[in-house]
Amino acid sequence: MVNSWTPRPDGSGFDLRPGASQWACENAAIGELHRFLSARFGPPEPRAGHDAPLTEVIRKVRSGEADAGQLAQLAEALAEAPNAAEAPAAHGALQVLLDGIQTAKQRDVIAALSEAVRNPAATENEFQRILGESWWMFGGKYIEKAKRRSLTALTQVAVPLIRADGALHVVELKRACVPDLVVKHREFFVVGPEVNKAVGQTLNYLREFDEQRDVIKNRLGIECRRAFATVVIGHPAHVPDAAARDQVAETLRTYNAHLSRVEVITYADLIQGAEKALELAPSEPG
Template structure:
């Protein structure tokens, strides 16, 4: 294999295909230990690589910013029970100045050793202060042409609420694009798809308030994604591979494939276990008596003989005979999420 890679490099160089030669040289370097895995992840932004981890970190920080502020405020009040609004405001200003000072010092070539728990605040300050653009966009702003129209419409508004809503919208759009990239990759495994979707509970609609922190609710059962409704009732999400067939011909009609039937039976067994262990699971604040499930499997792009319309129609008929379980494709899931994001776009509502 190494000899073949070296031969391919020589052929690419002979044909003046320097880009292919460079990529093959990186492959040879990785195989021989000259190039390390983090270098490849950073250079090529591989699936499950550095870009995905960095973006996930930023999304988690932005999604929990209000919770973090609330926690800091509670700690401040515990230490200063008699403090008023002015003292609390000054406390937060000192925290902000400390993080910003570290960023400015680094730009000036001054580095300080900080505790591990301070690094997240410093990284966030650096990202928001130096690597993000806010405020009105003008003709002289060189970033304006690089932003999509919806971002320009959001950032030109003065109120902070619209800016934060726009930031969340753009984060979710990027997350949706990343999930779509993983789903539509023909060699993505269930684990990779689950990793991409975990935390993005908003994909499944506004009737859910979040994702349960516990995936193992009872012995012998570990759920892919456990969602919660406002009343605490559980909704089970079972994820299968996208690159599988979901319908097949049967006489003069189309029916779901064996993979779909197996997934539905698996979901049925999950619901049965949840029903039988309802009293124990209630101790975790989760109600499973009226639990439901959705099986996400397949994608029309991987159906060689049937169109998207045929796939959707077959699953619609199939679902009409199920009670607590629904079967959808990844394309149905992602398209629905995109429509929701389009409807909640602040710039679109302004135009309306």
């Protein structure tokens, strides 16, 4: 429905007295009017910032580009809608908002980990605090985190994960600042002593889990026989020698090829994998 009023002669506004001209259309006529106006005047120019159209805000939420202000704008629009109770369920807008908030939280975790990794003095406890409840960063094959870090009397693992088949997967977190992450040996590079030490420690954990499999299974309901492990250690940025730094990825790949139950990755690998997972996440409802 459209109303029209006559401007006042002095330019101070419009004469809003009753009796104004009025025109209305409904149903299919609305589409015809839209097509006529679009052909006559063209589509409206998109607005920027917090005045962006709702569709643009939704696009940004789905892609993870939306900032806190745009998420708040979408939440307010949902709350103020006349059919606020039905609209989210009908159009999936509430799920879009929740997905956007979750993506923003995940990006915050990645940013916090990246900042901690850059600090040479950062300890394993700091990485444990950031990653303790963010086990999604290790991939989609894990369905939950074990409720207890101490599975035996002698071991306490950093992040105990449960795979889709119910088996245990241990994540052992080490320092990011490891200057001798890889070292030159004759004509090639090999992993440094800290890597070998971390892998040896993790293998001892796995052996203990194998030996106490029945006790852990009965007490905690976790299948830990032939469990697997990931060691996260070092970052190429902390390797001072440029030649060694360039060989980190290939050296670890060669080293991992000879391991059966333990994989060694750097914090750079972990961060890159998490970032790629967010980029590849579906942007449209499936």
